Amino acid sequence: MPSQVSSEQILFTRGVPAVEALPNKLLSECMQAALEGPDGKTILQYGHNGGYLPLRQLIAEQYQVSPDQVLVGNGSLHLQDIFAGFLLKPGDVVFVEQPSYDRAIKTFRRRGAKVIGIPLDLDGVNLGALEQAIVQYKPVFMYVIPDFQNPAGVTTSAAKRQALVELAERYNFWLVEDVPYRTLRYAGESLPLLRDLNAERVITVSSYSKLISPALRVGYLVGPLPLVKQLTKLAEETILAPVLPTEAAVVEFHRRGYFASNLENLKQLYAPRLRAVVQAIKTYLPDVPFAEPEGGFFVSIMLPPHFNSANLLERAKQAGLMLTDGRDFFADPYSDSEDPRQGERFVRLPFCALTPEQIEEGVKRLASLL
Amino acid sequence: MPSQVSSEQILFTRGVPAVEALPNKLLSECMQAALEGPDGKTILQYGHNGGYLPLRQLIAEQYQVSPDQVLVGNGSLHLQDIFAGFLLKPGDVVFVEQPSYDRAIKTFRRRGAKVIGIPLDLDGVNLGALEQAIVQYKPVFMYVIPDFQNPAGVTTSAAKRQALVELAERYNFWLVEDVPYRTLRYAGESLPLLRDLNAERVITVSSYSKLISPALRVGYLVGPLPLVKQLTKLAEETILAPVLPTEAAVVEFHRRGYFASNLENLKQLYAPRLRAVVQAIKTYLPDVPFAEPEGGFFVSIMLPPHFNSANLLERAKQAGLMLTDGRDFFADPYSDSEDPRQGERFVRLPFCALTPEQIEEGVKRLASLL
Known part of the structure; x- marks a missing residue:
C-alpha cells in the first residue's frame, strides 16, 4: 500500500465527498419508491x-x-x-x-x-x-x-x-x-x-x-x-x-431511515481522515498554526512568511500534489498591509475524499516543498 | 360523461403534458439501471x-x-x-x-x-x-x-x-x-x-x-x-x-428504446386532441382565423374586434373556464396602432392536457362569452 500511495497524484483540490460514500443503491431504491408510489x-x-x-x-x-x-x-x-x-x-x-x-x-x-x-x-x-x-x-x-x-x-x-x-x-x-x-x-x-x-x-x-x-x-x-x-x-x-x-x-x-444511517457511515469514514490530516500537519509542519475542526471537510493552514511559497502550486504539481490557489478564497488577497501575501501562503486541505495514507503522503509532500 | 364535463372547471392555461402520459414506471426502471449500473x-x-x-x-x-x-x-x-x-x-x-x-x-x-x-x-x-x-x-x-x-x-x-x-x-x-x-x-x-x-x-x-x-x-x-x-x-x-x-x-x-415508443404514445394521445380543438373552433367560432398546426401543444385564436372581449378572463372564470391573459404573450400588447387591443383579444388554447370532450366544452363556453 505505501508504495502505491507514494507514486500516485494526490488531489487536495475540491471539497468533494468520498466516492465510496455515495449511496447509489439506497438512492436507486428511493427513486423507485418515489416514482412508483402515489x-x-x-x-x-x-x-x-x-x-x-x-x-x-x-x-x-x-x-x-x-x-x-x-x-x-x-x-x-x-x-x-x-x-x-x-x-x-x-x-x-x-x-x-x-x-x-x-x-x-x-x-x-x-x-x-x-x-x-x-x-x-x-x-x-x-x-x-x-x-x-x-x-x-x-x-x-x-x-x-x-x-x-x-x-x-x-x-x-x-x-x-x-x-x-x-x-x-x-x-x-x-x-x-x-x-x-x-x-x-x-x-x-x-x-x-x-x-x-x-x-x-x-x-x-x-x-x-x-x-x-x-x-x-x-x-x-x-x-x-x-x-x-x-x-x-x-x-x-x-x-x-x-x-x-x-x-x-x-x-x-x-x-426509510437512510439519512440517519448514511450520516453515521459518513462520520465513521471521515473522522479518521480528519485525525490523519491533523496528525500529519503536527508531524510534518509543526510550526504552522491552524484551526483544528471537530467536523466538516476542510483543514487549512497559513504558511508562515519564512516558508518558501513562491510558485507553490506549480512545484506541488510537479511533486504529484494538486492544490487550489489560496488567493481564490480571499476577497482581497493583498488587502492586509501587515501581511500582503497571505492569500499566496494559504493552503486548503480537503480531507474527505482521500484515505489516511494519501493524506499523510500529501502533507509530507507539501512540507518537503517549503 | 358530457354531464360530468359540463360541470367541471376547464383549464386552458399552462402548456403542460397530460398527466396520464408521464412515464413514471419506465423512468423508475431507467433510474434504477443508471444508479445501479457502472x-x-x-x-x-x-x-x-x-x-x-x-x-x-x-x-x-x-x-x-x-x-x-x-x-x-x-x-x-x-x-x-x-x-x-x-x-x-x-x-x-x-x-x-x-x-x-x-x-x-x-x-x-x-x-x-x-x-x-x-x-x-x-x-x-x-x-x-x-x-x-x-x-x-x-x-x-x-x-x-x-x-x-x-x-x-x-x-x-x-x-x-x-x-x-x-x-x-x-x-x-x-x-x-x-x-x-x-x-x-x-x-x-x-x-x-x-x-x-x-x-x-x-x-x-x-x-x-x-x-x-x-x-x-x-x-x-x-x-x-x-x-x-x-x-x-x-x-x-x-x-x-x-x-x-x-x-x-x-x-x-x-x-432502452423507450424514447421512441413514448413519443409514439404521445402522438397517439395528442393528435385527437389537436383535431378536437380545431374542430371546436370551426364549429363554435367559425369567423375566427387561426393557424392550424400539424403538431405541438397550442392552437391560438385572435378574436376579431367586433367580439366582446371586455373582462374576458374574469367572465371566463365565472363560466368555469381558465384562460391566460393574452397580453402576456405580446412584448408590447398595444404596439400596433392599427390594432391597439390585439393582446387583449388573443386567446391561447393549450390542448394536450385536456380530453377531446373537455376541449369541445371549453371552446363552446368561450364562444358563449363573446
Whole structure:
C-alpha cells in the first residue's frame, strides 16, 4: 500500500465527498419508491417553484418554521445566486469572512457587489475589524459559514455568534449563514445556528450535497416569510420549476431511515481522515498554526512568511500534489498591509475524499516543498 | 360523461403534458439501471458543468455536432437565462415573434434587454416588418419558435426560415431557435432547423419537458463551439454542477428504446386532441382565423374586434373556464396602432392536457362569452 500511495497524484483540490460514500443503491431504491408510489406522476409534472412540498415540510419541521419559509433550489450556489440577485444592486457592499468560499465571492461579485473580506480568527470573524468595516461600508449582508468553515475549518464561537446577530440588528444588515457541513460533526457539541439567535435577520442556506450526494443538486434556503416569497418568485422566473424526482428521493431517503444511517457511515469514514490530516500537519509542519475542526471537510493552514511559497502550486504539481490557489478564497488577497501575501501562503486541505495514507503522503509532500 | 364535463372547471392555461402520459414506471426502471449500473457513483458525484457526457454525446449525434457544442441545463428557461445573461448588456435590443413565449420575454427583460415584438403571420414572422425593425434597432439576437409556436401554433415556412438566416447573416445578429415541440409532429413533414441553414448564426435550444417529463428539468443548447464554451463556464458559476441522475435516466430512456415508443404514445394521445380543438373552433367560432398546426401543444385564436372581449378572463372564470391573459404573450400588447387591443383579444388554447370532450366544452363556453 505505501508504495502505491507514494507514486500516485494526490488531489487536495475540491471539497468533494468520498466516492465510496455515495449511496447509489439506497438512492436507486428511493427513486423507485418515489416514482412508483402515489406521487409517481406528480413528481414528473411541473411543480411548485418553492420545491416538492413534502421536502419543504420536512425541512420546515427541522428548522421549526412554516413550509412557506423554505425554498428548495438546485444546490446552494443556485440559491446564493438568487438571493444575491434579489438583494443587491451594483455597488452594494457584501462582507465575507477572509478567507471564504471562493464561488460565493464570485457569485456576489457577478451580481454587482463590492465584496469585502473580514479577517477570520481561529474562533470566528475578528469583531473589531468587522465593526470598523460596518461603519465604513454599510453592508447589505454578511455571508458566514459558522460551522467547519470552507476553507479554513474554523467554527464560530458561541460568543461571536451572539455578537454577529447583535451587530446585524444594530446596523441593519442581513446575515447569510451557509451550513452545509454542520451535521458532519465528528466530536463535540453543536453551537446554536445564527437563526436560533435572531430569525428575522438571518437567511440560512444548506444542502444535501455533502450529506447524500452532490449530483442530486438539492439545496435549500430558510428565511423570513416575505423574503422567501419573493425569492420563490424569482426562482420561478429563472428555472421555472423544481427537479422533483431528486427532491422526492431525498424525502424517501429520510422516510426509510437512510439519512440517519448514511450520516453515521459518513462520520465513521471521515473522522479518521480528519485525525490523519491533523496528525500529519503536527508531524510534518509543526510550526504552522491552524484551526483544528471537530467536523466538516476542510483543514487549512497559513504558511508562515519564512516558508518558501513562491510558485507553490506549480512545484506541488510537479511533486504529484494538486492544490487550489489560496488567493481564490480571499476577497482581497493583498488587502492586509501587515501581511500582503497571505492569500499566496494559504493552503486548503480537503480531507474527505482521500484515505489516511494519501493524506499523510500529501502533507509530507507539501512540507518537503517549503 | 358530457354531464360530468359540463360541470367541471376547464383549464386552458399552462402548456403542460397530460398527466396520464408521464412515464413514471419506465423512468423508475431507467433510474434504477443508471444508479445501479457502472456509472452509479459517478452520477452522484460533482460532474462536468456541460452535463452528463453520454447525454451530450447522444444530443451531439442527433444534431451532428461535437459534444463540446452541447450544454445541458436545468430546463430550457435556465439556458435562456444563461445565454441572455452572457449576450446582453442593459439597453440591448432583442426581437421576439409577436406573440411569443411569455417567460422568454420576461427573462430577456430581466437581463436588461429592450424586447421588440415582430408581428407573426400565419406562416412565420412578417419579413417586411422584421427588416424595417432590424435597420432601426440592430438586435443582438432574435428569438423564434419555428415549429408549432408557443403560443400561436404557427410553423415558420421553409422560405421564411431561409430569409431569417440570410437576414441574420447580412445584419450580424444571432438567431435563437427554441424547438421543444418540434418532435411532436402529428401530420406532415418536418422543415429544416434554422441551424441546418446556417449553423454559425444559430443557437438551438430544446428540452425533454414535453417529450418525457417537465420535472426532470433536462434542457439543452447547441451552438458554435466558442460560444458554448463560455456559456458552459457561466453555467458552472451559477449552478456549479449538473443534476446527473435525471440526465442519466434520459440516456437510459433512449438506450432502452423507450424514447421512441413514448413519443409514439404521445402522438397517439395528442393528435385527437389537436383535431378536437380545431374542430371546436370551426364549429363554435367559425369567423375566427387561426393557424392550424400539424403538431405541438397550442392552437391560438385572435378574436376579431367586433367580439366582446371586455373582462374576458374574469367572465371566463365565472363560466368555469381558465384562460391566460393574452397580453402576456405580446412584448408590447398595444404596439400596433392599427390594432391597439390585439393582446387583449388573443386567446391561447393549450390542448394536450385536456380530453377531446373537455376541449369541445371549453371552446363552446368561450364562444358563449363573446
